[in-house]
Amino acid sequence: MSQNHRSPTIISLLKRTKFELRRWNKERVGNLFTKAEQLEEENKILQIKEMSPIGLTTQELEQLKAIIAQYHTTLRYQKVLWKQKSRIQ
Numbered sequence: 001m002s003q004n005h006r007s008p009t010i011i012s013l014l015k016r017t018k019f020e021l022r023r024w025n026k027e028r029v030g031n032l033f034t035k036a037e038q039l040e041e042e043n044k045i046l047q048i049k050e051m052s053p054i055g056l057t058t059q060e061l062e063q064l065k066a067i068i069a070q071y072h073t074t075l076r077y078q079k080v081l082w083k084q085k086s087r088i089q
Contacts, residue, residue, distance in 0.1 A: 032078050039071040 029035075046064045050056045056064065 029077065032074055032081060036071065036074045036078065039067055039074060042067050043071065 043064065046056065046060060046067065049060065050064070
């Protein structure tokens, strides 16, 4: 088989892989900036409630900890994304 017959196959496999990676990224990660904004809003709501005389329940406190952890993870992903974009341009 000559190289010309393999090239379209390799190109089509690369295109398919690129498509599948993008689809996976949207499903798994989503929009990092929207996600960060949503987490900030959830964090703000729970922190306001925490300051109230009632305070947070144990479940809400655990939820707040999870939100903060997710927020920091999202920020790390954003940092990696910006680093990757800076290398491309």
